[in-house]
Amino acid sequence: MTTEINNSSLDRTVEYSKQASRATAKRLFRFFIRRLILLIITIVIGVYVTIIIANMGGYVDTILKATIREEVNMMVTEMHAKTPMADNVRKSMVEREVAIRERLAGLDQPFIRRSFTHLKNALTLNFGRARFMVSDHGSRFVRNIILERLPATLLLMGTSQLLLFAVSLFLALVLSRHYGSFWDKIVVALSPTSSIPPWFYGIFFILFFAAGLKILPFGGMVDAPPPPTKLGYFLSVLRHMILPALSLFISSLMISIYSWRTFFLIYSSEDYVDTAKAKGLSPRAIERRYILRPTLPNIITSFALMLVGIWTGATLTETVFLWPGLGTTIFEAVNRYDTAVIVGTTIIQAYLLGITVFLLDFLYAIVDPRVKLGGGK
Amino acid sequence: MKQLKDSFRDIARYPSAIVGMIIVLTLIFFSFYTIWKIPYDEAIKMWRASESVVYKNPKNARPTWVNLFRKDKLPVSVDVVAGEDDVFTKESKPRSSGGNLIKFVYTFDFDYNEFPQDIFVYFTSNYQAKNPFVSINLLTPSGENIKITDTGISKNQNFRFEQDEDLRTRLKRLHRGNQPDTTMQGIFTKLGSDPFEVDKGTYELTIQATTFEEGSDVNAELIIHGKVFGFFGTDHLRRDLKVAMMWGAPIALAFGLTAALGTAFITMFISAIGTWFGGWFDELIQRITEVNMVLPYFSILIMVGTFYSRSIWTLLLVTIILNIFSASIKSQRAIFLQVKESTYIEAAIAYGASDVRIVTRYMIPRVIPMIIPGLVSAVPSYVFLEASLALLGLGDPSIPTWGKVINDARTFGAHYQGMYYWILQPAVFLMITGLGFALLGFALDRIFNPRLRGM
Numbered sequence: 001m002t003t004e005i006n007n008s009s010l011d012r013t014v015e016y017s018k019q020a021s022r023a024t025a026k027r028l029f030r031f032f033i034r035r036l037i038l039l040i041i042t043i044v045i046g047v048y049v050t051i052i053i054a055n056m057g058g059y060v061d062t063i064l065k066a067t068i069r070e071e072v073n074m075m076v077t078e079m080h081a082k083t084p085m086a087d088n089v090r091k092s093m094v095e096r097e098v099a100i101r102e103r104l105a106g107l108d109q110p111f112i113r114r115s116f117t118h119l120k121n122a123l124t125l126n127f128g129r130a131r132f133m134v135s136d137h138g139s140r141f142v143r144n145i146i147l148e149r150l151p152a153t154l155l156l157m158g159t160s161q162l163l164l165f166a167v168s169l170f171l172a173l174v175l176s177r178h179y180g181s182f183w184d185k186i187v188v189a190l191s192p193t194s195s196i197p198p199w200f201y202g203i204f205f206i207l208f209f210a211a212g213l214k215i216l217p218f219g220g221m222v223d224a225p226p227p228p229t230k231l232g233y234f235l236s237v238l239r240h241m242i243l244p245a246l247s248l249f250i251s252s253l254m255i256s257i258y259s260w261r262t263f264f265l266i267y268s269s270e271d272y273v274d275t276a277k278a279k280g281l282s283p284r285a286i287e288r289r290y291i292l293r294p295t296l297p298n299i300i301t302s303f304a305l306m307l308v309g310i311w312t313g314a315t316l317t318e319t320v321f322l323w324p325g326l327g328t329t330i331f332e333a334v335n336r337y338d339t340a341v342i343v344g345t346t347i348i349q350a351y352l353l354g355i356t357v358f359l360l361d362f363l364y365a366i367v368d369p370r371v372k373l374g375g376g377k
Numbered sequence: 378m379k380q381l382k383d384s385f386r387d388i389a390r391y392p393s394a395i396v397g398m399i400i401v402l403t404l405i406f407f408s409f410y411t412i413w414k415i416p417y418d419e420a421i422k423m424w425r426a427s428e429s430v431v432y433k434n435p436k437n438a439r440p441t442w443v444n445l446f447r448k449d450k451l452p453v454s455v456d457v458v459a460g461e462d463d464v465f466t467k468e469s470k471p472r473s474s475g476g477n478l479i480k481f482v483y484t485f486d487f488d489y490n491e492f493p494q495d496i497f498v499y500f501t502s503n504y505q506a507k508n509p510f511v512s513i514n515l516l517t518p519s520g521e522n523i524k525i526t527d528t529g530i531s532k533n534q535n536f537r538f539e540q541d542e543d544l545r546t547r548l549k550r551l552h553r554g555n556q557p558d559t560t561m562q563g564i565f566t567k568l569g570s571d572p573f574e575v576d577k578g579t580y581e582l583t584i585q586a587t588t589f590e591e592g593s594d595v596n597a598e599l600i601i602h603g604k605v606f607g608f609f610g611t612d613h614l615r616r617d618l619k620v621a622m623m624w625g626a627p628i629a630l631a632f633g634l635t636a637a638l639g640t641a642f643i644t645m646f647i648s649a650i651g652t653w654f655g656g657w658f659d660e661l662i663q664r665i666t667e668v669n670m671v672l673p674y675f676s677i678l679i680m681v682g683t684f685y686s687r688s689i690w691t692l693l694l695v696t697i698i699l700n701i702f703s704a705s706i707k708s709q710r711a712i713f714l715q716v717k718e719s720t721y722i723e724a725a726i727a728y729g730a731s732d733v734r735i736v737t738r739y740m741i742p743r744v745i746p747m748i749i750p751g752l753v754s755a756v757p758s759y760v761f762l763e764a765s766l767a768l769l770g771l772g773d774p775s776i777p778t779w780g781k782v783i784n785d786a787r788t789f790g791a792h793y794q795g796m797y798y799w800i801l802q803p804a805v806f807l808m809i810t811g812l813g814f815a816l817l818g819f820a821l822d823r824i825f826n827p828r829l830r831g832m
Contacts, residue, residue: 038667046671053677059684189393192815195757196808197765203783203800211792218792315675316765320787330676334683334769342680349673357670 028365035361043354044123047347051118054343055111060118063340064105067128072097127344132336133329142344145329150348152221153325156241157314160248165303168253172260173287179265187257194255199316202247206320209243216243219322244321248314252306259302263295296367304360387824394820400813408627415623423620424777431615435494435602440610440618440798451604452493457483459597469594472587476509481584481597487518488577492561494602498584500534504593511586511595518578521568523551530586530595538564610798612782613789621777622802628778629760629810632693636759639697641705641752648706649740652713653732662706669702675765682771689773692766696759705751709744716743746825754818757811764807779803 054060076094079085085093102108106117121127127142135145175184210218217223222236267273268291276286318327326345333341388394415423423430433456444450460467465483472478502509513525513536525544526536538544539560548563549556555571557563566573586595609618651659681695716722717740725735766772767780768787786792786799 042664042667042671045668049668049672050677050680054680054684056685192393192397192812192819195754195761195811195815197758197761199765199768200761200804200807203787203804206792207797207800211795211797315679316768319769330679331769334679334771337683339684342676342683346673346676346680349676350671353673354671 031365032362035358035365039354039358039361043350044119046350046354047122048115048119050343050346050350051115051122054339054346055115055118059339060343061107061114063128063343064107064118064121065102066131067340068101068105069094069098070129072101122343122347125348127347128340130333130341131338133332133338133341142340145341146326146344146348149325149329152323153314153318153327156244156248156318156323156325159241160245161307163245164249164252164256167249168256168260169299172257172264173292175257175261176264176268176291177283177287184261187254187261191254191258194252196251197316198247198251198314199320201251202244202317202320205243205247219320221324240321240323244317244323247317247321256302256306260295260299263298264291267291267295293367297364300360300364300367304357304364307356307360388820391820391823393816394824397813397816397818397820400809401817404626404630404810404813407623408630411623411627415620420620420624420777421775424616424624425775426614426616431617433600434611434615434617435604435606436611436615437613437796437799438494438602438604438606438611439796440608440802441605442608443798444605449490450488451491452487452489452601454493454603454606455485455599455601457599459483459599465597465599467596474589475591476588476593477586479586479588479595481586483582483584483599484579485582486579487565490575491604492559492565493604494539495561496538496602497600498536499598499600500530500536500586500595501598502530502532502534502586502588502593502595504532504588504590507589507593509586509588509593509595511584514583514585515564516581516583517564517568517576518580519567519576521551523548523564525582609802612785612799618782618799618802621779621782622806624777625779625782625803625806626810628689628776629763629807632689632763633756633760633810633814636693636696636700636762637752637755640700640703640755641748643697643701644703644706645709645741645744645748647701648709649713649736649744652710652717653736653740659710662702662710666702666704666706669699670704672699674699675762678762678766679769679771682766682769687771687773689763689776689778692763692771692773696762705748709748712744712747713740716740750818750822750825752818753814753821756814756818760807760810760814779807783807 051060072094076090076097080090106114109117125143127146129140130142130145133145134140135148137144137148139145171187175181175187178184206218209216217240219240221240222233223240227233227236270290273286273290276290281289314325315327315330317323318325319331322328326348330342330345332338333345388398435454438454439451441453444453457465459465459481464485465481468480468482470478470480498513500511508529508531510527510529512527515523515525517523524547525538526541528536541560545560545563548560551568552563552566553569555569555573557566557573562573565575567576582599584597586597588595607617607619609622611617647662651662677699678692678695682692685691722735722739725739730739763772763778764780764783767778768784770784772778772781772784780803782803783800786796786803791797791799
């Protein structure tokens with residue numbers, strides 16, 4: 001008799017929790033759709049602002065015009081190869097065709113209308129042709145140049161940031177347990193060193209490990225010539241990645257340990273932590289459920305801000321280490337005055353930032369009980 | 378006044394704050410000293426490196442302090458004008474047939490294992506029709522007398538040892554089988570030694586000048602381009618790095634402080650007004666902040682630097698504009714929302730204070746102490762931002778900064794050629810500046826933020 005009652009009540013509980021989780025999933029889904037739409041609007045506006053800034057001196061117009069002219073030239077040259085024609089005929093043909101295509105591209109429109117044309121091009125990653133730079137596969141399309149460089153940046157950033165996140169979270173927890181210890185004081189004392197950007201550490205690392213000790217390469221991503229085997233290639237990339245990843249890692253390490261440790265300390269002085277201690281819960285359980293859990297949204301927010309900030313440092317770090325990513329691309333483009341590549345890279349970075357913000361929002365929503373329970377905003 | 382005293386006492390409790398404060402104050406003092414010592418126009422002229430300014434400087438010379446750490450000392454640079462110093466004497470005797478016989482003697486010790494880059498003598502003379510004639514001889518410690526040159530000179534004549542082909546041929550002949558690579562090596566090694574053995578000891582350089590007219594005179598300036606020069610060394614364009622090292626300080630401070638102050642205060646005003654009036658204005662600020670988060674601000678700065686202007690002040694302005702709507706506007710908004718609910722604001726409304734009065738007299742003063750730590754901590758990021766732009770080659774072309782020196786050093790291969798001083802000096806300056814402000818900012822944060830007290 002008693003078992004029956006128990007069973008049915010158990011069923012009911014299971015049923016309730018199923019309903020609850022379904023409702024949670026629905027709410028999460030709705031939250032994401034809303035965030036996604038907002039974010040897309042944000043990115044569109046961000047890209048538009050970038051376009052406006054770039055085109056204030058008519059630079060984007062010039063890129064588009066140059067691209068059109070080159071296409072027409074190629075077309076006419078091809079025609080000329082098949083059926084030869086007189087020089088003046090060819091020239092006038094080019095001019096006519098260029099004029100038609102420019103009108104088609106909306107280049108005769110007023111500034112505002114034109115900026116929307118550029119916006120459309122930018123959103124579809126249609127950045128035109130580079131003037132001087134060529135992708136490793138020989139393409140002159142800015143899109144190809146950028147997409148070819150993107151994996152290198154993502155590899156470097158991903159590795160260093162995940163490492164940073166994991167290590168500093170772990171160390172911060174350990175330190176908050178040993179508040180006031182020697183190592184805790186060391187971290188507090190060293191946290192101002194994070195005001196020094198990663199490329200700066202990079203310069204010192206190069207001086208020390210590459211120029212001085214000669215044990216690690218000065219820069220680049222693989223040995224030249226690249227090792228033939230897959231394993232050899234992997235190891236070579238790893239060896240080249242040590243210094244740049246270390247610079248990115250070291251430059252943010254102290255500040256992130258410091259700020260998270262401080263968060264943990266603030267939260268561990270809350271009354272409910274004392275209650276948990278009084279209940280006799282193990283320190284690990286207290287840490288996990290009562291300290292880490294409520295600070296997670298804060299941690300993610302600060303991580304998001306750090307990530308956004310680190311993109312700046314990454315450009316220079318790549319340049320210093322000649323890491324063939326987006327940062328080095330923009331550096332080369334500046335030196336060779338390749339406007340199309342500069343604008344293209346800037347827009348890609350706006351995308352990357354937008355995606356970063358969205359992913360972190362996603363994480364935030366998962367760990368933030370307010371979103372889960374449907375209360376608040 | 379008492380409040381000020383209290384906060385100073387608070388600061389004094391943190392050793393890191395004291396260190397930071399000392400660094401910041403020293404930097405400010407150093408900046409003013411620089412502006413007074415090398416006025417801006419002069420610094421720009423020295424940095425533009427025209428031949429008339431930098432001829433006395435050797436190329437890529439290390440700073441003199443490296444000799445303190447070396448067992449094997451590097452030859453120092455010398456610049457002496459005849460007659461002004463005891464080591465370079467000038468004696469003039471009238472000749473019976475009119476004109477003068479002038480004898481210059483320069484004695485110097487040489488006990489280095491490396492050779493100077495070059496030696497030159499700058500002659501200045503006055504005459505009507507007939508050029509004076511000079512002959513230069515060098516007496517080495519082992520007693521050899523090397524004839525350097527016999528030549529007639531014009532009113533401004535420059536004799537460079539390394540560029541004289543006759544001297545080189547003569548030295549090759551004197552050294553017999555073993556051919557010296559440079560004239561300096563030929564001069565400062567024992568004649569005929571194989572392998573080359575440095576001839577250490579006292580050298581005596583004698584210049585005999587003969588003039589052929591009444592009242593005609595010759596003067597000489599001797600310049601030795603050593604391997605070390607000045608306290609900071611020189612770069613690839615023979616520029617004295619002292620100019621950039623010293624002027625780097627006021628520029629970094631001006632850039633960092635203006636950017637930090639400008640951003641912080643504009644942000645504060647905007648968020649104060651936004652929270653006070655609320656509604657669509659507040660909403661607008663929030664949306665702008667979100668868009669601004671997505672803007673790749675460093676790339677935009679690069680774009681502005683490449684397309685429009687490399688002037689440091691334009692970039693400063695753009696930096697401030699792009700940083701106004703940063704994450705700090707959100708945290709300030711949270712503080713202002715709390716302040717807005719305080720009873721004293723209610724009292725202000727009750728007595729009929731205007732919006733402007735409430736925002737400027739009641740809300741903003743409450744928040745200023747809270748933004749100061751952030752402001753101070755933000756200075757290093759702007760100082761390094763200027764260096765970052767310079768590293769990309771977007772530094773202001775006319776102004777010497779630390780970042781530009783690092784950029785030059787990297788471009789001209791300081792890493793590979795072991796010219797570490799070129800990178801390390803500006804790097805250390807940047808680091809000290811960054812750390813000074815960061816130390817102070819961290820300490821202020823703990824003082825002004827009660828939740829962090831004692832943590």
